[in-house]
Amino acid sequence: MSLTSKLQTASSDFQKLQEKLAKIVEVRQKLEAQLSENELVKKVRACEMFPPPVLRAFEGICQTFT
Numbered sequence: 001m002s003l004t005s006k007l008q009t010a011s012s013d014f015q016k017l018q019e020k021l022a023k024i025v026e027v028r029q030k031l032e033a034q035l036s037e038n039e040l041v042k043k044v045r046a047c048e049m050f051p052p053p054v055l056r057a058f059e060g061i062c063q064t065f066t
Helices: 003-048 052-065
Strands: none
Touching: none
C-alpha cells in the first residue's frame, strides 16, 4: 500500500470519526435540554401541589412559575 493510499484511508477514517462525534454531541445536547425541561416541570409541579400557606415559605422559588 502506497503512502498516498494510506493517507487517503486515514483521512477517510478521520472524517467518519468526526461525523460520529458530531452526532454524539448533537444527541447529548438534546438530552441535556430534555433534562433541563424535566427538572423545570418537576419544580413547577412541586409548587402546584402545596397549599398557599406552605407556598409562602417558598415564595421566591414558586413565584417564578406562576
